[in-house]
Amino acid sequence: MSKKLASMFSTVLILTIIMQLLSVLRTSELASHFGTTSQMDAMNLANLMMVCIINIGGASISVVIIPFLASMKTVREGKKVLNTYVITILGISYVLLILSFVAGFVLVEIFSLKEMNSFYYMLYLMMFIMGVGQFFRMISWIQTAYLQMDSRFVTIKLGGLIAALASYIYILLKQNLTIYEAAIAIMISFFIECVFLFLANRNHDYKLDFNYDFKSKEYRQLMKLTVPVMLNAMVYQFIILIPNFAGGYFGEGYISMMTYANQIANIFQTLIVLNVLAMLYPTLSRAFTKSVNEGIQKLGKFINLSNMIVIPVVIGAIILGPNIIKLLFQRGSFTAESTLLVWYFVIFLVLSLPFIVIRELIFKTFYSLGDTKTPVTNSIIGMVFQIVFLLVGIFKLGIVTLVISPLIISSLSTVLAWISLKRKIDLQEMNKPIFKQHCIYIMNSFVMGCVVYFCLGWMSFGVLLDTVLCIFIGIVCYGLLTLVTHQVYIKQMKNILRIRR
Incomplete structure (x- = not known):
């Protein structure tokens, strides 16, 4: 069994190296186009903000779902509880995204931040693009948790590799690339990964459907475990965001x-x-x-x-x-x-x-x-x-x-x-x-x-x-x-x- 783990880890490591290489090459290409300008600041900050929002709900996926799957006696008993839980987490994350978009709209349009500084308007548009991409990414995390329980780590990495390759090729070949086109390419790459993992998991016993039971005791127990996890994630995301907002204090x-x-x-x-x-x-x-x-x-x-x-x-x-x-x-x-x-x-x-x-x-x-x-x-x-x-x-x-x-x-x-x-x-x-x-x-x-x-x-x-x-x-x-x-x-x-x- 240790040989199997070593072989799998080697394969996963190789795929991850390739995926990270593509991701770095993509960032390198963006750096050559936009350097350390306000455009890159806007896209990076918007992406970070959306990552932090999605991570509040997404943190509970691996933390709560994997132990639940590990202790689940039968698929039939746990499937309805699992689906109910997943629907709840996706709903919470969706609401958080909508609230962030509404807050951005109010600040930009009603309080006229758009006229005061074009950076804020660019940041708002980037928030919307990156937010959609991160929601697809969260769905991918759910599929990943299921696949991890079957030790299908190679399949997981293949999804990320295909997505990274698609976005890099577009950014590399697109002439006169704008920062918005780059953001959309990254968003679409998350969608590609989500579809790949969803298809890879289509015959799995844990696959997502809308069979739910919100009155289940097991579901309520999972939610009791989730609330502290979300609070922890919220605090942790603030810890990540604070230095970046502070970075804006020192200039462009x-x-x-x-x-x-x-x-x-x-x-x-x-x-x-x-x-x-x-x-x-x-x-x-x-x-x-x-x-x-x-x-x-x-x-x-x-x-x-x-x-x-x-x-x-x-x-x-x-x-x-x-x-x-x-x-x-x-x-x-x-x-x-x-x-x-x-x-x-x-x-x-x-x-x-x-x-x-x-x-x-x-x-x-x-x-x-x-x-x-x-x-x-x-x-x-x-x-x-x-x-x-x-x-x-x-x-x-x-x-x-x-x-x-x-x-x-x-x-x-x-x-x-x-x-x-x-x-x-x-x-x-x-x-x-x-x-x-x-x-x-x-x-x-x-x-x-x-x-x-x-x-x-x-x-x-x-x-x-x-x-x-x-x-x-x-x-x-x-x-x-x-x-x-x-x-x-x-x-x-x-x-x-x-x-x-």
């Missing part, structure tokens, strides 16, 4: 710079963090369903496994960051000065990834235990701290505040989550092994980073070839170090990783 282009930096950080987060978590979460949920002790063992192993991959990626991304940014964005309206500023954002974004891994696995542990309230409390504390930090920092530290805030907030929220989980279950046996393993990961990654840094300084074959060679050298170096220091641990992982029961 900073929102786009943060977006480009997030694009690079998301390459690694999507390739590794999200893929790993998506594949491990069903297994973690099943483990806690069996027994708390088994769940604790898998939690510790999964934290170590994930950061064994993430930590060297962080070091590599920091060292090769300027080269990556030059390759992807530095052309046309995107200048060398923009490259340097984006790199500063990238450094602290990738440094936060190991903390995000631990925090997300801890939150998923709470969800597996049926506790959706504790993550909300932690997120609210994190949001309050971030607001205070940004308000004070903007006037004291300036733009530096925005640069370092991802690392500050993610590390704080991870510590709070760990403390909260210790109060709920006994983690004493996990502390020492996790600390020991992470020290080894950091040491190995530091050695790898030194090798890559000196090789990069010696090479002069051009930015592209230098970067590719250094990535290869880093992988080989870290791989050898891992084989030397983790032989026993790698063997243990073969007995831990299971796709099914």
